[in-house]
Amino acid sequence: MFQIDSYAYSNRLYSTHPGEKFAFSAATMTICLASSSMITALAVTLLMAGAVVLQAGIPWRQYLKLMTLPASFLLVGVATVAVSVSVSGQPEMYLFWFRAGSFSIGVRDQDLAVAAGIFLKSLGATSCLYFLSLTTPLVEIISILRKLKAPTLFIELMSLVYRFIFVLAETAEKIYTSQSSRLGYRTLKNGYFSLSQLISSLFVRTLYRSRELSKTLSARCYTGEIRVLETRHDISRRNIVVIIVLELLLAALALYDGGGLIGRINS
Amino acid sequence: MKKNSILLSAYFLLILLVFPQSAYAMHIAEGFLPVKWAGLWVIVTAPFLVVGLRSIRGSIKEKPDLKMLLGLVGAFAFILSALKIPSLTGSCSHPTGVGLGAVLFGPAAMSVLGCIVLIFQALFLAHGGITTLGANTFSMAVVGPFVAYGVYKALQKMSAPHWLSVFLAAALGDLLTYVTTSLQLALAFPDAVGGVAASFVKFAGVFAITQIPLAISEGLLTVLVFNLLVSYSRQELYDLSVLKKEV
Numbered sequence: 001m002f003q004i005d006s007y008a009y010s011n012r013l014y015s016t017h018p019g020e021k022f023a024f025s026a027a028t029m030t031i032c033l034a035s036s037s038m039i040t041a042l043a044v045t046l047l048m049a050g051a052v053v054l055q056a057g058i059p060w061r062q063y064l065k066l067m068t069l070p071a072s073f074l075l076v077g078v079a080t081v082a083v084s085v086s087v088s089g090q091p092e093m094y095l096f097w098f099r100a101g102s103f104s105i106g107v108r109d110q111d112l113a114v115a116a117g118i119f120l121k122s123l124g125a126t127s128c129l130y131f132l133s134l135t136t137p138l139v140e141i142i143s144i145l146r147k148l149k150a151p152t153l154f155i156e157l158m159s160l161v162y163r164f165i166f167v168l169a170e171t172a173e174k175i176y177t178s179q180s181s182r183l184g185y186r187t188l189k190n191g192y193f194s195l196s197q198l199i200s201s202l203f204v205r206t207l208y209r210s211r212e213l214s215k216t217l218s219a220r221c222y223t224g225e226i227r228v229l230e231t232r233h234d235i236s237r238r239n240i241v242v243i244i245v246l247e248l249l250l251a252a253l254a255l256y257d258g259g260g261l262i263g264r265i266n267s
Numbered sequence: 268m269k270k271n272s273i274l275l276s277a278y279f280l281l282i283l284l285v286f287p288q289s290a291y292a293m294h295i296a297e298g299f300l301p302v303k304w305a306g307l308w309v310i311v312t313a314p315f316l317v318v319g320l321r322s323i324r325g326s327i328k329e330k331p332d333l334k335m336l337l338g339l340v341g342a343f344a345f346i347l348s349a350l351k352i353p354s355l356t357g358s359c360s361h362p363t364g365v366g367l368g369a370v371l372f373g374p375a376a377m378s379v380l381g382c383i384v385l386i387f388q389a390l391f392l393a394h395g396g397i398t399t400l401g402a403n404t405f406s407m408a409v410v411g412p413f414v415a416y417g418v419y420k421a422l423q424k425m426s427a428p429h430w431l432s433v434f435l436a437a438a439l440g441d442l443l444t445y446v447t448t449s450l451q452l453a454l455a456f457p458d459a460v461g462g463v464a465a466s467f468v469k470f471a472g473v474f475a476i477t478q479i480p481l482a483i484s485e486g487l488l489t490v491l492v493f494n495l496l497v498s499y500s501r502q503e504l505y506d507l508s509v510l511k512k513e514v
Binding site: 202 | 293338352367379387452487500
C-alpha cells in the first residue's frame with residue numbers, strides 16, 4: 001500500500017545503524033538549507049540520489065517517480081515566487097511582463113534567481129528526506145526520536161498510529177474494492193455517497209477496534225505504558241568516517257561557492 | 268501583446284498540467300521555507316502541541332483506554348487524507364479530515380494528532396516535510412481544527428440546521444488552512460514589487476484553483492458522513508461526546 005514504507009524494509013541499507021542514516025540525512029539537509037549556494041543544493045540532490053540508488057539499491061526509475069511526487073507544489077510555488085504582481089510596476093524592472101487590467105504581471109531576473117534557488121534547495125532537502133524514509137523503517141525513526149528525548153506520549157501515539165494505519169488502510173481498500181465492483185464510483189453522485197459510506201463505516205470500525213484493543217491489552221495487564229523491544233544495531237566506524245568526510249566536503253563546497261554558511265543562518 | 272498572451276497561456280497551461288492529477292491539501296514542501304521562517308513557525312506551533320499533549324496526558328491518566336482510541340483516530344485521519352474525493356473533471360482531491368476530526372474529537376487532540384499525521388505524510392507520501400512541519404502543523408492542525416470547531420459550536424448555539432454547521436465547519440476549516448498557508452508563503456517570500464500583500468494575493472490566487480473546490484467537496488462529503496453517523500451510529504457519537512469533554 002505504501003511504497004516508501006515497503007522500501008524502508010527491503011533496501012540494502014536496512015541493517016545499517018539508524019542513527020548513522022539519521023545523522024547523514026539531517027546533517028546534509030542542514031548544510032543544504034543553510035547554504036545559499038545553488039551548486040551545493042545540486043550536489044546534495046546528486047549525492048542523495050547516488051546513496052539511494054547505488055547504496056540502498058532502490059531502482060532508479062522508482063526513485064525518479066518518487067521525486068516527482070512533491071513536484072506539483074514545488075513548480076507552482078516556485079513559479080509564484082518568480083512572478084511579481086503590482087499596480088505600480090514599471091516595464092524596465094522586468095525581464096518580461098504584461099498587463100492585466102490595472103495590474104502589471106512580470107518576471108524580474110533577480111526573482112528568477114531566487115526562485116531557482118528555492119527550487120534546488122527544496123529538491124535537495126526532499127532527497128535528504130527520501131534517503132531517510134526509503135532506508136529507515138518508521139519504527140527505527142521512532143526509536144531515534146525516543147533517544148532524542150521527544151515526549152514519551154507523543155512517541156507512543158506515533159507508534160500506535162503507525163501500527164493502525166495498515167489495519168485501517170486494508171479495511172478501507174477492501175471496502176473500496178467491493179464498492180467499485182458494484183459500480184459505486186460510476187457517477188459523481190454515487191461516488192460521493194459511496195465515499196461517505198466508506199468513511200463512516202471505517203470510523204465505526206475504528207471505534208470498535210479501539211475497544212477490542214483496550215480489552216486485549218487490559219487482559220495483559222496494561223496500565224498506561226507500552227514497552228517494546230528494539231533491534232540492536234552495530235555502529236560502523238567506517239560509515240561514520242565516510243559521513244564526516246562527505247559532510248565536510250559539502251560544507252567546504254557551500255562555503256567556497258556561496259560563502260554564506262553561517263551568515264545565512266544569522267540573517 | 269502577442270508575446271504576452273503566449274506567456275499568459277503558457278502559465279495557465281503549466282498550472283493545468285501540474286494540477287489536475289490530484290489535489291492534496293496544501294502543504295509546504297520540504298526545504299521550501301527559509302531557515303528563519305521554518306524556525307519561527309516551530310516556535311509558534313510548539314505551545315499548542317504542549318497544551319494538547321498535556322490535556323491528552325491528563326485524560327489518559329483517568330482513562331488509559333483513550334490512548335488506543337487516539338492512536339486509531341490518528342491513523343483514521345491519515346487514511347482519510349489518502350482517500351480520493353471524486354470530482355467532475357476526472358481529477359481527484361483528497362480530504363483533509365480537519366473538520367471531521369475537530370468536530371468529533373475536539374481541537375486540542377487534533378493539534379497533536381494532526382502533527383503526527385503530517386509527519387507520516389512527509390515520510391510515507393513525500394507530502395510536506397520535516398523542516399516545514401512547524402508551518403504545516405500550524406495551518407492544518409492548529410488553525411484548521413480550531414476554526415472548524417469554533418464554527419461548529421457557534422452555529423449549533425445559534426441552532427442552525429445540523430447539516431449547515433457541519434458543512435461550514437469542514438469547508439471553512441479547509442479554507443482557513445489554505446489562507447494560512449498562503450499567508451505563511453507570502454510572509455516568507457514577499458513580492459519584490461508589491462510586498463507581502465501582493466505576494467499573498469499571488470499565492471492565494473494560484474492555489475485557489477485546487478483549494479476552493481476541495482473545501483466545497485470536503486464540506487459536502489463531511490455532511491454525508493455525518494448524516495450516516497447520526498442515523499446509524501448514534502451510540503458511538505454519544506460515547507464520543509464523553510471523550511470530547513475530557514480531551
